[in-house]
Amino acid sequence: MTVSEKKYLQKLGKRIAYLRRKQGFSQLDVCAEIKMEKSNLSAIENGRQNATTLTLKKIADAVGVEVQEFFAINISKTK
Template identity: 40%
Template sequence: MNTKEEKYFQKLGAKIKQLREEKGIDQKAFAFDCEIGRTQLYMIENGRTNPRLLTLMKIADGLEIPVSQLLEI
């Protein structure tokens, strides 16, 4: 990943974490509800991975927002 991509994924991860915390859901429970691994969610929230579209769809569904809103950063 180049620097621009890294910054984007860091911002995306921070947004996911913020929205999850605003709902008062801990990381383990949220990952379970979204049917993704807790480690995978941790990596996404810390901007260390490029999440697949299906994963982003699951996260957006768990946050009860459209994927488009999730990607607006």
């Protein structure tokens, strides 16, 4: 994984965590709803794991947002 890819996943994960907390959900709340291990959600939110599109949809549905809201992040071109 390149440095820019890692930074992208970190920004995406922070956005997911932000929206989850904004909607009032804990990681455990979301994990119980979508049948996911807390460690996996934590890895996604910390940019250590690249989530599939279906996983992103499940998370979005669980917290009551649209998937595209996860991608409303400012990405600078870093190489």
